[in-house]
Amino acid sequence: MNENQRVGMFRALQLFFKNYANFTGRSKRSEYWWMFLWNLIVGVVAIVAVIGVLATVGFAFNPSHIPGSVFGALLGVIVVVFIVGLAVLVPSIALAARRYRDAGISPWWLLVTMLLANILSASDQFINGSMSNTLVMIGGVLGIVHLVICALKSKPEEA
Incomplete structure (x- = not known):
């Protein structure tokens, strides 16, 4: 990659998955921090989804009873979050390794x-x-x- 070339938000996402398990080479600061922002956005959406599922039945106010449908929805959200977390684990470590080398x-x-x-x-x-x-x-x-x-x-x- 050109020394002066900037990496934008969507290019960083593309490079993140293109270099899924590439632990060699280098990554610019912008590539790392755009992916940091992407992961933060996904994390906030996941938290909002969990809170939304719980709030729809008032679980926050009455934690003693969780209806089966809400439990299923909550379990579904947790499974999706877990799968996404596993999917980005290796490329996140690879990106950090490239970023360390670049620094x-x-x-x-x-x-x-x-x-x-x-x-x-x-x-x-x-x-x-x-x-x-x-x-x-x-x-x-x-x-x-x-x-x-x-x-x-x-x-x-x-x-």
Whole structure:
């Protein structure tokens, strides 16, 4: 891709799925952040769909009874969200690896900034007390480090 060529919203979506499992090469900041926005939009739509299903029967006000049709609709929304999440998992990791390389950082750092961050952030499910809070905080900091790396300017390619 040309050094000065900008990637728009729909071109980023196209490149995201075209490079589904391409962990080599580089990706511009605009490509990463447009896909970040796409994923955010899809996530908000999913949350609104879940809230909409629950609100249609007043579940928020009477959680003791969920009619079968609402349960089915809610389960359907959750299954779709799960499938979409699985469908974008590999290309999201591949895009992050390319973005790290473009910023001059080894893609192996993804293991720390994404995998370890997610493990530590979920540690409160398994560990109680102040240690859990500390691990969750470290996971959050690693997540911020990931976002900072993805925001770095592109480094010139080495010959």
